[in-house]
Structures are given as structure tokens and as C-alpha cells.
Amino acid sequence: MDEYGAMAIATLLTDFGLDDYYVAAVKGVILSRAPEATLVDVSHQVPPGDVETALFLLRAAAPCFPPGTVHLAVVDPGVGSDRRLLAVAAAAAVFVAPDNGLLTPWLERGEVYAVDRPDLYRRSPGRTFDGRDRFAPVVAALLAGCRPAELGPRVDDAIRCALPPPRRRDGVLSGRVVHVDRYGNVVTDLPASWLGGGPFRAEVAGHAATVRVGCYAELGEGEAGVLTGSLGTLELSLRGASLAARWGVERGDAVRIVLESDHGSDILRHEDPPGAEE
Amino acid sequence: MDEYGAMAIATLLTDFGLDDYYVAAVKGVILSRAPEATLVDVSHQVPPGDVETALFLLRAAAPCFPPGTVHLAVVDPGVGSDRRLLAVAAAAAVFVAPDNGLLTPWLERGEVYAVDRPDLYRRSPGRTFDGRDRFAPVVAALLAGCRPAELGPRVDDAIRCALPPPRRRDGVLSGRVVHVDRYGNVVTDLPASWLGGGPFRAEVAGHAATVRVGCYAELGEGEAGVLTGSLGTLELSLRGASLAARWGVERGDAVRIVLESDHGSDILRHEDPPGAEE
Amino acid sequence: MDEYGAMAIATLLTDFGLDDYYVAAVKGVILSRAPEATLVDVSHQVPPGDVETALFLLRAAAPCFPPGTVHLAVVDPGVGSDRRLLAVAAAAAVFVAPDNGLLTPWLERGEVYAVDRPDLYRRSPGRTFDGRDRFAPVVAALLAGCRPAELGPRVDDAIRCALPPPRRRDGVLSGRVVHVDRYGNVVTDLPASWLGGGPFRAEVAGHAATVRVGCYAELGEGEAGVLTGSLGTLELSLRGASLAARWGVERGDAVRIVLESDHGSDILRHEDPPGAEE
Numbered sequence: 001m002d003e004y005g006a007m008a009i010a011t012l013l014t015d016f017g018l019d020d021y022y023v024a025a026v027k028g029v030i031l032s033r034a035p036e037a038t039l040v041d042v043s044h045q046v047p048p049g050d051v052e053t054a055l056f057l058l059r060a061a062a063p064c065f066p067p068g069t070v071h072l073a074v075v076d077p078g079v080g081s082d083r084r085l086l087a088v089a090a091a092a093a094v095f096v097a098p099d100n101g102l103l104t105p106w107l108e109r110g111e112v113y114a115v116d117r118p119d120l121y122r123r124s125p126g127r128t129f130d131g132r133d134r135f136a137p138v139v140a141a142l143l144a145g146c147r148p149a150e151l152g153p154r155v156d157d158a159i160r161c162a163l164p165p166p167r168r169r170d171g172v173l174s175g176r177v178v179h180v181d182r183y184g185n186v187v188t189d190l191p192a193s194w195l196g197g198g199p200f201r202a203e204v205a206g207h208a209a210t211v212r213v214g215c216y217a218e219l220g221e222g223e224a225g226v227l228t229g230s231l232g233t234l235e236l237s238l239r240g241a242s243l244a245a246r247w248g249v250e251r252g253d254a255v256r257i258v259l260e261s262d263h264g265s266d267i268l269r270h271e272d273p274p275g276a277e278e
Numbered sequence: 279m280d281e282y283g284a285m286a287i288a289t290l291l292t293d294f295g296l297d298d299y300y301v302a303a304v305k306g307v308i309l310s311r312a313p314e315a316t317l318v319d320v321s322h323q324v325p326p327g328d329v330e331t332a333l334f335l336l337r338a339a340a341p342c343f344p345p346g347t348v349h350l351a352v353v354d355p356g357v358g359s360d361r362r363l364l365a366v367a368a369a370a371a372v373f374v375a376p377d378n379g380l381l382t383p384w385l386e387r388g389e390v391y392a393v394d395r396p397d398l399y400r401r402s403p404g405r406t407f408d409g410r411d412r413f414a415p416v417v418a419a420l421l422a423g424c425r426p427a428e429l430g431p432r433v434d435d436a437i438r439c440a441l442p443p444p445r446r447r448d449g450v451l452s453g454r455v456v457h458v459d460r461y462g463n464v465v466t467d468l469p470a471s472w473l474g475g476g477p478f479r480a481e482v483a484g485h486a487a488t489v490r491v492g493c494y495a496e497l498g499e500g501e502a503g504v505l506t507g508s509l510g511t512l513e514l515s516l517r518g519a520s521l522a523a524r525w526g527v528e529r530g531d532a533v534r535i536v537l538e539s540d541h542g543s544d545i546l547r548h549e550d551p552p553g554a555e556e
Numbered sequence: 557m558d559e560y561g562a563m564a565i566a567t568l569l570t571d572f573g574l575d576d577y578y579v580a581a582v583k584g585v586i587l588s589r590a591p592e593a594t595l596v597d598v599s600h601q602v603p604p605g606d607v608e609t610a611l612f613l614l615r616a617a618a619p620c621f622p623p624g625t626v627h628l629a630v631v632d633p634g635v636g637s638d639r640r641l642l643a644v645a646a647a648a649a650v651f652v653a654p655d656n657g658l659l660t661p662w663l664e665r666g667e668v669y670a671v672d673r674p675d676l677y678r679r680s681p682g683r684t685f686d687g688r689d690r691f692a693p694v695v696a697a698l699l700a701g702c703r704p705a706e707l708g709p710r711v712d713d714a715i716r717c718a719l720p721p722p723r724r725r726d727g728v729l730s731g732r733v734v735h736v737d738r739y740g741n742v743v744t745d746l747p748a749s750w751l752g753g754g755p756f757r758a759e760v761a762g763h764a765a766t767v768r769v770g771c772y773a774e775l776g777e778g779e780a781g782v783l784t785g786s787l788g789t790l791e792l793s794l795r796g797a798s799l800a801a802r803w804g805v806e807r808g809d810a811v812r813i814v815l816e817s818d819h820g821s822d823i824l825r826h827e828d829p830p831g832a833e834e
Binding site (some may be wrong): 016021026153 | 622
């Protein structure tokens with residue numbers, strides 16, 4: 001695993017918010033021990049304790065970073081307890097996070113280590129800030145050339161988030177809203193390739209869209225449609241306003257797409273037959 | 279244009295917000311291809327789709343950066359459509375943004391290129407995230423030594439924002455509120471040099487100020503006044519509270535300053551004659 | 557003071573917010589003059605003009621950074637007036653801020669200089685943005701090797717914040733809420749070592765907690781307790797919700813802890829005697 005010798009970039013993803021000193025404390029500890037590191041914020045606005053949102057964001061951001069990046073994610077309701085600290089070597093990167101399901105997508109694909117390196121940890125009066133006192137030193141050690149396998153024993157019983165997979169059966173796609181972004185776009189877990197080229201009816205929160213477009217600008221003003229999002233899954237969007245707000249969509253809502261037929265055509269945009277919407 | 283060989287700093291200005299993975303994805307792509315780059319956030323809190331606010335912020339921030347800086351601005355309602363991607367070499371920097379008016383201030387003063395480099399673009403499942411898939415690779419290429427002229431053909435038909443210029447006639451200055459900051463200061467587009475040294479009456483949103491000061495601290499508690507802002511234009515401010523909130527001022531509001539006479543004096547602060555305010 | 561020759565990291569703490577170009581302008585000026593600097597945000601979300609919050613955040617974050625770090629703090633209601641600009645060499649770092657009490661914790665422990673270097677300052681049309689025009693150039697000079705003593709005369713009359721110290725008398729600890737974090741944890745100024753191991757009753761905002769734990773996860777769902785926070789002072793927390801919101805606690809509120817007895821035991825968690833809470 002010589003590729004880990006040149007680590008230089010660490011990303012940070014937390015629920016610490018931006019009003020407090022917490023993020024800076026973590027960065028200060030990392031830079032004290034790995035002064036050449038480049039630190040990149042993913043987000044610190046994860047809702048407090050929301051492991052699933054952190055997982056979504058990390059899975060979306062990580063593939064954009066170069067090999068050897070260390071990804072630190074601290075959303076950690078169990079801080080200070082005996083929950084483990086994990087380091088997972090996967091996808092040419094190392095992921096560091098509490099053992100609470102946050103690293104689920106990488107557990108199967110990588111080597112999972114339960115970090116046990118008290119010699120690295122920062123001495124601290126309390127047990128409430130492992131991000132500063134334990135996670136940051138571990139990230140700094142990785143950036144300074146420590147190999148994941150030197151951090152602790154390999155384990156195979158890490159906690160996993162139960163993420164129900166999307167399904168398709170009898171011309172019906174069933175999935176979930178996995179994210180709502182700042183523009184009010186509604187990101188689903190349904191692979192874009194499942195939609196085909198025929199007419200459909202996409203339903204969420206009691207509303208429906210029947211138009212497919214390639215990008216937001218192809219929608220008419222105020223029109224809702226379905227498109228292939230930046231993660232390769234289907235996304236619902238409304239031109240000029242927040243679809244999530246207008247339709248009352250929240251993360252976790254069920255999404256159902258009825259494929260009304262499939263002509264195998266590759267037209268990107270078409271109108272529904274008259275009367276398809278009541 | 280050898281000055282572009284040593285580019286090392288890129289600034290980022292978007293409407294992506296800070297809750298999402300979007301900013302990190304852009305940074306990851308840039309750092310993957312230009313690992314030595316220094317990335318500086320201007321803001322990611324531009325209201326969604328608000329090209330004019332982005333223009334204001336970029337125009338205010340850019341002059342503070344060293345020669346050779348690459349400024350990336352992605353406020354891009356037309357993402358994925360055939361709107362062009364521009365690179366403008368101007369003011370010893372390069373500005374990269376969609377062709378939607380955001381770069382208006384630099385179009386006259388620089389060389390404008392319509393970027394056409396599919397070889398640089400990132401392969402992606404959708405067409406909704408050009409910031410990651412197209413803009414970031416172009417910025418990385420510039421940081422790695424690519425010259426703007428290598429990005430595509432020079433063009434002269436870039437889209438411009440219609441920014442009505444401030445006017446002065448018959449002792450009346452007419453302008454607009456171009457920005458409201460976090461403190462509630464109201465920034466106008468009126469050059470500070472137009473005010474002269476005599477008595478005046480500055481009107482906005484049905485309220486008026488008649489006092490000029492050099493800095494906020496020279497105002498009395500609760501007093502409103504006019505001063506020379508950090509961009510060289512006139513600014514209205516209220517000591518100890520938000521003038522914008524108190525007076526109900528919004529960006530775009532008209533500002534009118536009546537020069538009641540001009541004694542050519544250089545006094546900075548003076549009182550209105552009695553009865554000037556009804 | 558040769559340790560100041562290798563300065564490379566500057567932290568930034570302001571009340572500029574994240575919507576504006578202000579933070580970027582400061583960074584651009586620093587990087588123009590010290591291009592190799594590593595810049596770390598502490599926070600820019602300090603409530604406007606709130607010197608005491610800035611002081612708290614800087615005191616909490618600074619010890620995490622390596623020797624030689626330059627800490628810039630700009631919360632500056634007096635910008636443009638004749639209030640002084642201070643540089644304080646203390647704790648193996650340099651602190652730069654307006655002379656308004658923000659640097660109180662370091663004034664006794666370090667060398668205090670009143671910066672007087674117009675040759676460094678940026679020429680500017682107005683006097684409203686010293687962060688960009690004066691503070692940033694001073695930080696850049698320090699990062700480039702300038703020693704604090706070269707910035708201006710040493711002074712001993714810097715303005716101090718009156719921070720009432722916590723007290724203990726007759727088995728009663730009296731302190732204040734010095735911070736409320738994003739999770740609703742309530743941080744006090746009472747040293748954790750004062751609590752001892754016996755039963756107690758901690759009162760704030762008309763509510764009380766009588767349980768001590770080592771970390772948040774040791775509380776039962778919905779239970780309130782006292783623990784040793786990350787700064788070594790006592791903290792009140794509620795499992796699964798914001799204690800500050802639930803109890804209506806705000807910064808500055810009085811905190812009173814009655815030590816009901818002290819058995820000198822080292823039990824971390826115990827129940828109150830029956831009837832202790834009415």
C-alpha cells in the first residue's frame with residue numbers, strides 16, 4: 001500500500017456547524033502534526049447526529065478527490081463512549097469515522113481497522129470532543145505516512161446503516177428521496193438507467209411529473225420534470241422554484257415511477273398522452 | 279502572457295450553499311489535477327441564480343488577489359444547456375464563468391474566450407453539475423499553466439448584464455442600492471467623490487440621512503449617516519443597528535442625493551439647516 | 557524570538573458572515589503578500605460586534621494550533637476611528653486584533669504592541685474596512701517574518717474585557733454560561749475540578765441537573781446532566797435535544813452549583829437522594 005505514503009489532502013465532514021470553534025480546533029491539531037496538509041471542508045452543516053446525511057454527502061464528494069485522500073467524518077452522538085473509531089482503506093483513499101454506520105458504503109469494499117492508538121491521542125480534560133482529541137491525530141498520522149494497518153486490528157463487525165435498496169418490478173420503480181439540495185431539487189436513489197425512453201409517471205408526496213429533460217434549463221418556467229442527476233440517479237426538479245418546498249417533499253419520502261410503456265426510443269423529452277394526468 | 283504560467287490561487291464563488299457536497303466536489307476535481315493550488319472561497323451563499331449579486335461580490339473581491347489568480351464563479355441557471363462557458367483574461371487575472379452576464383465588468387477590459395475543450399471535461403452521468411464536470415477542469419488547467427487562448431476561440435458577443443450607471447444632474451445624484459451587508463449597511467453605486475463637501479439630503483426607501491462621517495464610530499448611537507464605503511462608493515449606515523432593516527431597504531432600491539449647495543469646503547461632518555427635514 | 561521566523565499559519569475570526577466578500581478580501585490581501593500562508597477559518601459567524609463571543613472562540617481554538625501561528629480576530633465596531641490595532645506575542649503565537657478587549661486573555665501573559673505601520677497599510681478610498689486595509693497587511697508581514705516588536709511601541713494600557721471570575725464559597729459554585737453550542741450544550745466557566753465527587757445540584761435558568769456523567773452517551777434519553785467539557789469546565793447537556801432550547805438558557809446566564817456534601821468519592825454517576833428535586 002505504498003500509495004498511502006504521499007497523502008496530502010484531508011477532507012472534513014461534520015455536524016459541528018460554522019458558528020463554533022470546533023472545526024478550527026480539529027484543523028489546528030491536524031496542522032500541528034501534518035503542517036503540509038491541504039484541508040478541504042465537505043460540509044459542517046450536517047444536521048446534529050444525522051449519520052445518514054453525512055453518509056450521503058461523503059459518498060457523493062469522495063470520488064472527486066485524488067487517490068490517497070484521507071476523508072474524516074465526525075457525526076458522532078456516541079462521542080466519549082466505548083464506540084470504536086474506524087479507519088477504512090477503500091477506493092484508493094482512507095475513511096476515518098466513528099463506528100456508527102457512517103462508512104457503510106466502504107465497509108464491503110475495503111480493509112476495516114478499529115483504531116487503537118492511545119499514543120496518538122491528545123490529552124484532554126473531558127471526553128466530549130474526540131474530533132479534536134482522537135480523530136484529528138489519527139488523520140494527521142495518516143497524512144504523515146502512517147499506514148491504516150498500523151492503526152489497529154482489522155475487524156469485520158463494523159456497524160452498518162440499513163439503506164433499503166431501490167427496486168423495480170412489473171414496470172414500477174420504487175425508491176426513496178435521499179437528498180434535497182439548496183435549489184429544492186429532489187435526489188432519489190433510483191438509477192437513471194432504469195427509466196428507459198418511454199412515457200412514465202413519477203410520483204412523490206402526492207404530486208407527479210411526467211416529463212423527462214436533460215438539464216434544468218430544458219424545463220418550462222414552473223414546470224416539473226425528471227432528469228439524470230449528478231450522481232447518476234434520477235432527480236426531480238421544478239424550473240424557477242424549489243420543487244421540494246412546492247410539493248412538500250422531504251428526505252426519506254417514497255418515490256414511485258410507473259413506466260407506462262417503453263418504446264425503446266431515445267427521445268429525451270416528450271409529452272404525456274392527453275388525459276394521463278387527472 | 280507569461281504571467282499566467284505561475285498561477286497558484288483560485289477563488290470560488292457559487293450559489294451552491296454550504297450544506298451540500300457541491301463545493302467540495304469542485305475543489306476535489308481541481309486538486310486532483312492541480313494539487314498545489316490554493317483555493318479560497320469568496321462565498322457560496324449567493325441567492326440561487328442571482329447573477330447580479332455574484333457579479334457584485336466578484337468585482338469587490340477580485341482586486342484583493344495577486345496577479346495570476348483564477349476566479350471561478352458558478353451561478354448558472356442554464357447549466358447543461360448550450361449556454362457557453364467563458365474564460366476572460368483581464369486585470370492580470372482569469373475569470374471563468376457561464377456566459378450569463380456574470381463577467382460583465384471584465385468583458386470590455388479583457389480577452390474573452392468561449393471555452394471549448396471537451397478533452398478536459400469530466401465524464402459524468404448527467405448534465406446538471408458543470409461546476410464539477412467542466413468548470414473545475416478548466417480552472418485546474420489554467421492553474422497548471424494552460425493559457426486562456428488555448429481554451430477556445432476568442433469571441434466578442436458575450437452576454438452583458440444591464441447595469442444602469444449612476445447619474446448626476448442639476449445637483450441631484452441618482453443611483454441604486456447594489457448591496458446590503460450583514461451589519462445592515464447599504465452600499466450604493468454612487469461614487470463617493472460626487473458628494474462634495476456641502477450639505478445634502480440622501481434619500482432611500484422613504485427615509486433620509488443628512489450627516490456625513492468618515493467611519494461608523496463617528497455616528498451617534500442610533501444615528502444614520504453617509505460615508506465612503508470600502509469600494510469607494512457612498513454607503514448609508516446606522517450606528518448600533520441595521521439601517522437596512524430599520525428603513526426597509528433592499529438591493530435594487532433607488533437612492534437619491536440632493537446636494538443642497540456646495541461650499542467647496544472639506545468639512546466632513548455638519549448639521550442640516552433647521553427645518554430641512556419635515 | 558526566532559520562533560517567529562517560520563510562521564506559516566494564520567487563523568481568521570470575524571463577524572463578517574459568509575454571505576459577503578469581506579473574508580475573501582482579507583485572505584486575498586494576505587496571500588498577495590504571503591503567498592505560502594495556510595489560512596484557517598475559526599468562525600466568521602460571530603454575532604456583529606460581539607467581542608466576548610470572539611474572545612471565547614479564540615481562547616478555545618488557539619491552543620490547538622502549532623507554535624508560530626498568527627491569530628487574526630476582527631470584531632471591530634470602532635473600525636476607522638482612532639482605536640488602536642494590537643499585536644500580542646503570547647503563548648508562542650501572535651494575536652492581532654483591535655484594542656477593544658478581544659485579546660484580554662493574552663494581555664497579561666505576553667508582549668503587547670500598538671501597531672503603527674502606515675507603510676504596510678493598503679491605500680483605500682474609505683475607512684470602513686480595516687480588516688482588509690490594515691489587519692491583513694499586518695498579518696502578512698508577520699507571516700513573512702516581521703517580528704511583533706517591529707510593528708510598533710510596546711504598551712501596557714490595552715483595553716480589557718471585564719470577565720467576572722467564577723467563585724466558590726461555602727459549598728456553592730457561582731459562575732456563568734459562557735457559550736451555547738450548536739447541539740444546545742451549555743458551557744460554563746466553572747472549572748470541572750471544583751465539582752468533586754459528591755452529590756450536587758446544578759441550577760441554571762430555573763432548572764436543575766443532579767447527575768454527573770463522563771460523556772453525552774452516558775445520559776439516558778431526555779436526561780440532563782453535568783459533564784467535563786472539552787475546555788476543562790463544567791458543561792450541562794441533555795441527551796437527544798438542545799438543553800439550551802428546552803430550558804431557555806442563554807449566554808451570560810448565572811449558573812449555581814450547590815455541593816450537597818462531598819464524600820471524596822470518585823464515582824462518576826449517582827442518583828440524588830429522594831426528594832432532592834421538588
